[in-house]
Amino acid sequence: MPKRLLLYYREIVGNCVAPEYRELVSVEPPKECAFGDFSSNIAMILSKKLGRNPMELAEDICRELRKNDDFETLEIKKPGFINWFVPKSILLNHIPSMISKDFGRSDLGKGRRINIEYVSANPTGPIHAGHARGAVSGDVLARLLDFVGYRVTKEFYVNDAGKQVEILAKSLHHRYLEQLGKSSGDFPRNGYPGKYLIDTAKKIISEHGDKFANQNESEWLDFFKQFAVSDIMVGIKEDLDLLGVRHDVFASEKELIGSGAVDQVIDWLHKKELIYSGVLARPKGEDSEDWEEREQLLFKSTAFGDDTDRPIRKSDGSWTYFASDIAYHRNKIERGFDEIVDFWGADHGGYIKRMQAAVSALSDGKIKLDVKLVQLVRLLENGREAKMSKRAGTFITARDIVDKVGKDVARFIMLTRRDDVSLDFDFQKVVEQSRDNPVFYAQYAYARSCSVIKLFHQTFPDKKIPDVQDINLELLDDEDLRLIKIMADWPRRVIMAAQKREPHRIAFFLLELAAVFHSMWNQGKDNSLLRFIIPEDFAKTCARIVLLKTMQNVVESAFNIIGVAPIEELR
Numbered sequence: 001m002p003k004r005l006l007l008y009y010r011e012i013v014g015n016c017v018a019p020e021y022r023e024l025v026s027v028e029p030p031k032e033c034a035f036g037d038f039s040s041n042i043a044m045i046l047s048k049k050l051g052r053n054p055m056e057l058a059e060d061i062c063r064e065l066r067k068n069d070d071f072e073t074l075e076i077k078k079p080g081f082i083n084w085f086v087p088k089s090i091l092l093n094h095i096p097s098m099i100s101k102d103f104g105r106s107d108l109g110k111g112r113r114i115n116i117e118y119v120s121a122n123p124t125g126p127i128h129a130g131h132a133r134g135a136v137s138g139d140v141l142a143r144l145l146d147f148v149g150y151r152v153t154k155e156f157y158v159n160d161a162g163k164q165v166e167i168l169a170k171s172l173h174h175r176y177l178e179q180l181g182k183s184s185g186d187f188p189r190n191g192y193p194g195k196y197l198i199d200t201a202k203k204i205i206s207e208h209g210d211k212f213a214n215q216n217e218s219e220w221l222d223f224f225k226q227f228a229v230s231d232i233m234v235g236i237k238e239d240l241d242l243l244g245v246r247h248d249v250f251a252s253e254k255e256l257i258g259s260g261a262v263d264q265v266i267d268w269l270h271k272k273e274l275i276y277s278g279v280l281a282r283p284k285g286e287d288s289e290d291w292e293e294r295e296q297l298l299f300k301s302t303a304f305g306d307d308t309d310r311p312i313r314k315s316d317g318s319w320t321y322f323a324s325d326i327a328y329h330r331n332k333i334e335r336g337f338d339e340i341v342d343f344w345g346a347d348h349g350g351y352i353k354r355m356q357a358a359v360s361a362l363s364d365g366k367i368k369l370d371v372k373l374v375q376l377v378r379l380l381e382n383g384r385e386a387k388m389s390k391r392a393g394t395f396i397t398a399r400d401i402v403d404k405v406g407k408d409v410a411r412f413i414m415l416t417r418r419d420d421v422s423l424d425f426d427f428q429k430v431v432e433q434s435r436d437n438p439v440f441y442a443q444y445a446y447a448r449s450c451s452v453i454k455l456f457h458q459t460f461p462d463k464k465i466p467d468v469q470d471i472n473l474e475l476l477d478d479e480d481l482r483l484i485k486i487m488a489d490w491p492r493r494v495i496m497a498a499q500k501r502e503p504h505r506i507a508f509f510l511l512e513l514a515a516v517f518h519s520m521w522n523q524g525k526d527n528s529l530l531r532f533i534i535p536e537d538f539a540k541t542c543a544r545i546v547l548l549k550t551m552q553n554v555v556e557s558a559f560n561i562i563g564v565a566p567i568e569e570l571r
Helices: 002-016 019-024 044-052 052-065 088-093 129-147 163-179 197-206 217-242 251-256 261-269 323-336 347-364 396-405 407-414 438-459 478-488 490-500 504-526 539-563
Strands: 038-040 072-077 081-085 114-117 151-158 249-252 275-278 296-297 339-345 367-372 377-382 421-425
Touching: 002 367, 019 504, 044 052, 044 081, 044 407, 044 504, 052 072, 052 081, 052 407, 072 296, 081 251, 088 261, 114 129, 114 275, 129 377, 129 396, 129 407, 129 490, 129 504, 129 539, 151 163, 151 251, 163 197, 197 217, 217 396, 217 421, 249 251, 251 261, 251 377, 261 275, 261 323, 275 504, 323 347, 323 407, 339 347, 367 539, 396 407, 407 421, 438 504, 438 539, 478 504, 490 539, 504 539
Parallel strands: 114 151, 114 339, 151 249, 339 367, 377 421
Antiparallel strands: 038 081, 072 081, 275 296
């Protein structure tokens, strides 16, 4: 229901209790719509305070509420919930506001600055299906939070420093020598064998010939690092663009370290007495032969809710990834963000507490790091595991997915499960035109509404659709109210998705709305009075056309948030 309608009923119900109890009273839509439009726990809250039976107390409260015409069919359900339906007149009064393009928008964010970091794949090769899922979720969350009044910055952290970049450079040099027809020995251990590096090697040859063929590693290594990362990042940005994902900021780990940010944050932590030299306890389950007791430089992570203190310097004297990540998040805080959200792969779950502890320390507890873990995507063809990508060599790339099914299908399917639940992506099923295909199901609802409006103009060629204020909405019946109720719930669903940082809720809402619409459509096949176009009843037809216009507005808003274009006609 619209937020103001929810607040209206909450105020009425809350007036039944003393001010100190009002915050405890909830008024929300029940889990099952058959129970009513709204439900309240007021009787159960008061029964504890007054020492009375909640069912009996609910009867007394309902007796008072029935004096108000804004309640319809008040019912009591064990153990004391009060449920009711909203009168038709109140629902109809909200239709004009629902047609507005701003319907569902709010000032929830109040202009707060929020940094959303997502994808942040190592620049060692093309982005794969898992990266694509995180890319879509991060991008949709950014769109969602912008819709509710946040100032959003979309960020990609380029891990262009460290051992993996050195291995990448050596792998590229191996391909370079291969393309020159020179002996290159064994492929680098733990190297990157994908064919994409062959294309990169050819670019080096085109620009520099065999200049690096006879050089020592120390002479060519830095160049190959820089060239490999730069070329791969061009490909990553192109692949993200195919998904409709564009970042505002690409932050470089190499530049961060080069700026002295890590040393600076370590000095800051020293001054705050948040790091010390110590010995960590033996990890649980650690084989005694593999574990060595030694003194390390540790961050006092346990002071901020972590399970153990964390090392920030390696045995060779270099900083750990954790140290550079602390510096990076300090950089975010210094840039003035009020909130920080990171999307990480599911295998990084053990890293959450230490980073949340670090952000808490860096911000004096003012900023909480919200980490969203993104589970794996299992790609299927005809029910079987999809074959590997020819380009990547070891996995299916995001580009492969978009090439097979298109951007819109890829984005929508990535939102059909919560991020923390694994996802099966069946290439065959997601292009079928059937109810089992969620993308088709949602798109078909919009396409059908467009066909009805076209039919209106064909049926009444000399008439225009009147303005909403000139339409008799009282002609709408109970079946029409089902569609009104779910559309009226759009603002609340948006706020819930934004507050919980769960972008998949928008796709779920679209599917629920589509289900109600398709149900109405199917009923019209059997009963002409339930059809949207009734040739002999222009007035009622206009009332239902307003419903469709309202639905199109809501669907367009939802599709815009998830980055999918509504289709007026399905082929």
